[in-house]
Amino acid sequence: MLISCSVDKLDCNKMGLLRPRTVYILTAQQHLVYHRQDSKPPLHRNIGGIMSHFHSGKNGAPVPENFRLEEITLAPDLKDGEVLVRTLYLSVDPYMRCRMNEDTGADYLTPWQISKCVDGGGVGVIDSSRCNNFAAGDVVISFNWPWQTHAVMTGSDLQKVDPQLVDGHLSYFLGAVGITGLTALLGIREKGHITKGANHTMVVSGAAGACGSIAGQIGRLDGCVRVVGICGSDQKCKAIVEDLGFSTAINYHLEDVPTKLKESCPDGIDVYFDNVGGAISDAVIAQMNNGSHIILCGQISQYNKDVPYPPPLSEETQKNLQSKNITRERFTVLNYMSKADAALCELSQWIKSGRIKVLETVVNGIENMGDAFCSMMKGGNIGKQIIKISH
Numbered sequence: 001m002l003i004s005c006s007v008d009k010l011d012c013n014k015m016g017l018l019r020p021r022t023v024y025i026l027t028a029q030q031h032l033v034y035h036r037q038d039s040k041p042p043l044h045r046n047i048g049g050i051m052s053h054f055h056s057g058k059n060g061a062p063v064p065e066n067f068r069l070e071e072i073t074l075a076p077d078l079k080d081g082e083v084l085v086r087t088l089y090l091s092v093d094p095y096m097r098c099r100m101n102e103d104t105g106a107d108y109l110t111p112w113q114i115s116k117c118v119d120g121g122g123v124g125v126i127d128s129s130r131c132n133n134f135a136a137g138d139v140v141i142s143f144n145w146p147w148q149t150h151a152v153m154t155g156s157d158l159q160k161v162d163p164q165l166v167d168g169h170l171s172y173f174l175g176a177v178g179i180t181g182l183t184a185l186l187g188i189r190e191k192g193h194i195t196k197g198a199n200h201t202m203v204v205s206g207a208a209g210a211c212g213s214i215a216g217q218i219g220r221l222d223g224c225v226r227v228v229g230i231c232g233s234d235q236k237c238k239a240i241v242e243d244l245g246f247s248t249a250i251n252y253h254l255e256d257v258p259t260k261l262k263e264s265c266p267d268g269i270d271v272y273f274d275n276v277g278g279a280i281s282d283a284v285i286a287q288m289n290n291g292s293h294i295i296l297c298g299q300i301s302q303y304n305k306d307v308p309y310p311p312p313l314s315e316e317t318q319k320n321l322q323s324k325n326i327t328r329e330r331f332t333v334l335n336y337m338s339k340a341d342a343a344l345c346e347l348s349q350w351i352k353s354g355r356i357k358v359l360e361t362v363v364n365g366i367e368n369m370g371d372a373f374c375s376m377m378k379g380g381n382i383g384k385q386i387i388k389i390s391h
């Protein structure tokens with residue numbers, strides 16, 4: 001969906017006037033808030049047919065009706081310190097499912113507010129500025145980009161980025177040269193303990209997704225002799241082996257994971273990059289070596305359930321961890337941002353030189369963001385799920 005904008009950018013920049021007034025935004029809907037069993041009574045009563053699936057305390061997958069497209073009018077003038085941004089790309093990510101609960105389960109995550117515009121990772125370009133740090137044409141990113149086609153934002157919420165880092169592929173700032181790339185690289189370096197020459201075997205779950213697809217390639221570059229990916233379709237298995245260089249792939253919907261792991265990892269498993277948790281992770285952990293390491297990146301198989309993060313493990317898996325002295329420390333990329341600049345340079349160079357390949361699934365149009373989010377949560381993406389908002 002395009003908005004009509006016949007405004008000359010230079011005029012906008014000089015005056016902070018004549019900006020496109022009507023923009024499209026996505027708001028969170030009332031039936032968005034699901035309540036954990038132990039949470040307070042709902043602040044917002046759920047009404048309507050769709051919500052019958054999501055009574056207080058019940059679990060559930062998100063649906064596109066959790067979002068509504070609305071038209072708003074932007075205030076006519078910029079205030080000091082503000083910029084008008086045009087949104088280029090927006091990100092949908094698994095953690096957003098946690099922002100659909102009043103209790104997100106993580107202290108660094110705030111819940112989305114009913115009837116208010118939704119936000120997340122975004123990249124865009126400055127259309128006009130009344131902030132000294134930014135000029136028209138600058139490319140900027142934010143973790144809290146409103147899901148709007150244009151937005152008035154405060155300069156302090158934005159970070160300027162250099163398009164050369166991504167050879168002009170600006171969507172990479174939301175993926176391989178952004179938080180997901182950092183998560184893969186820093187997760188491996190901080191928690192993976194890969195030793196070159198030690199013939200390590202790495203297993204990655206969620207292997208065809210944004211983090212997993214990069215993590216497997218870094219595992220190989222950092223010296224693992226075998227990298228096995230677990231993912232949800234034959235097409236994904238083919239992509240990670242043929243395009244990304246994984247040694248083997250397991251389709252967890254069609255194949256018996258323990259049997260396939262036994263075949264693919266004859267020397268056991270030394271490093272496990274865990275994106276999914278649940279039964280898949282139990283099966284991997286059962287075949288891990290003594291003194292091996294888990295990178296506890298995410299547990300997406302549990303995000304639609306009424307459990308805290310990280311979700312509790314079965315007794316058997318806990319025993320396995322203890323008896324084999326397997327490390328499993330929670331990893332949050334935001335705790336390592338002092339290392340982000342160097343890591344982004346490394347990712348950029350690997351991508352430019354072709355040693356890391358980037359996969360993306362791109363959906364067009366803000367009106368399709370709700371669908372794209374729900375699809376990603378069910379495995380509809382290969383690589384990073386991106387929504388293209390404007391050229």
Ligand SMILES: NC(=O)C1=CN([C@@H]2O[C@H](COP(=O)(O)OP(=O)(O)OC[C@H]3O[C@@H](n4cnc5c(N)ncnc54)[C@H](OP(=O)(O)O)[C@@H]3O)[C@@H](O)[C@H]2O)C=CC1
Nearest residue numbers: 094209210211231232275297298299300301331332333379
């Ligand atoms: N610790 C940190 O700082 C960060 C953690 N994360 C975490 O990393 C993980 C991956 O995120 P990201 O790369 O952005 O997302 P992905 O691109 O991997 O997309 C999510 C994928 O999860 C898979 N999936 C969905 N449901 C299940 C299920 N029940 N069992 C197994 N797999 C499932 C689907 O692939 P398939 O077809 O294979 O099922 C889907 O494509 C998430 O758990 C996320 O929370 C992300 C960023 C930072």
Ligand SMILES: CCCCCC(=O)/C=C/[C@@H]1[C@@H](C/C=C\CCCC(=O)O)[C@@H](O)C[C@H]1O
Nearest residue numbers: 095098105106108109110179309332333334
């Ligand atoms: C509670 C489950 C979280 C699972 C792990 C995960 O996916 C973490 C992701 C974060 C993610 C979100 C961080 C900040 C967004 C701030 C939004 C807000 O509440 O204002 C990512 O961007 C960094 C990861 O650590």
